[in-house]
Amino acid sequence: MASLWRYLLAGLGLAALLVGVLAVVYLTAPQSAQTVGPDVSRTKKTDNGLYVASFVPERGVVLQGELESWLLTLKTKTGASVERAAIAISGGMPQHNHGLPTSPQVTDYLGEGRYRIEGVKFTMSGWWQFRFAISSGAGSDTVLFNVVL
Amino acid sequence: MKRLFCFLALSVAVILGGCGKPDFSDAEKKTIASLALNTLPSLKPDTTNRFADVPAAAALGSTLFFDLGMSRDGTVSCSTCHKIDRQFQDDLPQAVGVGRTNRRTMPLAGVARDPWFFWDGRRDSLWAQALTPLENPLEQAGNRAAYAHYIKARFGERYERIFGPLPDFSGIPLNASPLGNDVERAAWNAMNDAQRDAINRVYANIGKAIAAFERSIEPSQTRFDRFALDLATGAEPKGDAVFTREEILGLKLFIGKANCVTCHNGPRFTDNSFHNTGVPPVAGLPPDRGRVDAVAQVQADQFNCFGAYRDGDASACGELRFMVKDAPQLVRAYKTPSLRAAATRPPYMHAGQFSSLDEVVAHYAKAAPSVEGTSEIHPLELSDRERAALVAFLKTLAE
Numbered sequence: 001m002a003s004l005w006r007y008l009l010a011g012l013g014l015a016a017l018l019v020g021v022l023a024v025v026y027l028t029a030p031q032s033a034q035t036v037g038p039d040v041s042r043t044k045k046t047d048n049g050l051y052v053a054s055f056v057p058e059r060g061v062v063l064q065g066e067l068e069s070w071l072l073t074l075k076t077k078t079g080a081s082v083e084r085a086a087i088a089i090s091g092g093m094p095q096h097n098h099g100l101p102t103s104p105q106v107t108d109y110l111g112e113g114r115y116r117i118e119g120v121k122f123t124m125s126g127w128w129q130f131r132f133a134i135s136s137g138a139g140s141d142t143v144l145f146n147v148v149l
Numbered sequence: 150m151k152r153l154f155c156f157l158a159l160s161v162a163v164i165l166g167g168c169g170k171p172d173f174s175d176a177e178k179k180t181i182a183s184l185a186l187n188t189l190p191s192l193k194p195d196t197t198n199r200f201a202d203v204p205a206a207a208a209l210g211s212t213l214f215f216d217l218g219m220s221r222d223g224t225v226s227c228s229t230c231h232k233i234d235r236q237f238q239d240d241l242p243q244a245v246g247v248g249r250t251n252r253r254t255m256p257l258a259g260v261a262r263d264p265w266f267f268w269d270g271r272r273d274s275l276w277a278q279a280l281t282p283l284e285n286p287l288e289q290a291g292n293r294a295a296y297a298h299y300i301k302a303r304f305g306e307r308y309e310r311i312f313g314p315l316p317d318f319s320g321i322p323l324n325a326s327p328l329g330n331d332v333e334r335a336a337w338n339a340m341n342d343a344q345r346d347a348i349n350r351v352y353a354n355i356g357k358a359i360a361a362f363e364r365s366i367e368p369s370q371t372r373f374d375r376f377a378l379d380l381a382t383g384a385e386p387k388g389d390a391v392f393t394r395e396e397i398l399g400l401k402l403f404i405g406k407a408n409c410v411t412c413h414n415g416p417r418f419t420d421n422s423f424h425n426t427g428v429p430p431v432a433g434l435p436p437d438r439g440r441v442d443a444v445a446q447v448q449a450d451q452f453n454c455f456g457a458y459r460d461g462d463a464s465a466c467g468e469l470r471f472m473v474k475d476a477p478q479l480v481r482a483y484k485t486p487s488l489r490a491a492a493t494r495p496p497y498m499h500a501g502q503f504s505s506l507d508e509v510v511a512h513y514a515k516a517a518p519s520v521e522g523t524s525e526i527h528p529l530e531l532s533d534r535e536r537a538a539l540v541a542f543l544k545t546l547a548e
Contacts, residue, residue: 065415067467096411097525098478101422102471119471123420124411 038127038146046141051082055145069118076138081113085136091129125149180404185377186370189416192261196461197454198276198357201364205311210362218299221290230254236494242501246288251434253501259417261364264468268483268499269443273469275363276356277452284328292326292333293352312354316347353458368489373545399542402535412485423482427517427524431500441479480522492547506540
């Protein structure tokens, strides 16, 4: 009788262990998935290292479904402001086969290397990309920013 | 030993018990809350229409909306297709006015919140939209000079109380429009600039009055909204706010594996954008390429936000100014419709291609390629039970 209890207990113990392991796997899975997301840094070197670019929402927060303005700030490697740059903007959602829902444009130069970009709109949550082709006296370069909502 | 056994037995019971309950992750709860009607912001003013929130304008707009006199032959009004007792739509695969059109009538709940109008967004304001069927030969089939004469004869006093004096009609032909038949176009071209502008202004005001009325048509609360509110506040759902297991599964699929919420997002279940989802064309209808052909139409519309008949300043024209004008994604792209109350208004899609929600779900699961352009959707593995659950959830948006 006593040995039967022992087997039952051992069996339950093993089952509990299995449940525990499964629970750990289940609970940690979403977190590990998040860590492999795209690089969402708001300041980065351009692809060939000609500029340091930063791309931030003008009002500090990112809204979904509204036309917003963002600021692209361009500095040279030595930290000098980049003025009179020509900037072309494209982008989209790499996981959804579509480009941006609007055509954002540079509408103003605010000084100190800051360019206002109007017409940015996020119509859905997910992974968005903005590509900038930048051309100025310092040369032409490109940079890609990821925005995850 | 006995204590350990009790603990283990209790743990197993708790774990197994948890499986049967409606349980949402924090991320799911956040998404569900974002879909609830209580998160719908109050309606923004429309600065392009300074009569948008003038009650007398809305009252005149309501009269015009239901007035059969607002058509060429006196048989069609806005309400012919936008039926008041049918969610302001007509249950037909394609709308029928004076003739048969090639598109499904859209319902009007929350329409004043749209940035773009029609399935392809060929108009950029509610008042510019309202003018379009009035002159479409397949819808109300009239012309702007005739409408202006009609307004003067039938509603002159009401019009002038709202919009100010009507213009001098001497020398204005009875029928004239830049979009009409040969005779009407010739009559329009024979008018001078001041006369054309005067008629356009009366015509724009007709649209502004109808838009003022349509701003009052808003979505109403549903079982889903009551469920979502209870979930957000942690209250125990009561009465019809209790979801069945099938409805919960459908909701989880909607915001999860089935990816519906990607486009059907926010409290109106729409991203207000245009997508190619591979919906097949209807045999016998004229070629229809969706958004890609609407871009030139909205740019050419003299009542668009950049035109002379807009009130307020051009800062309201962001959508038109930053519109995507040329991109492969526009081919056969159509507006994401709101899913509120959709369950009780088949058929579905821009030309009524699908007669039931089951067919709609089957289409999105299969994700067949588009006849032209590229579909944005990917095939889904959905069991029969999961498809039925999605439909069950959609019905909670109509109860």
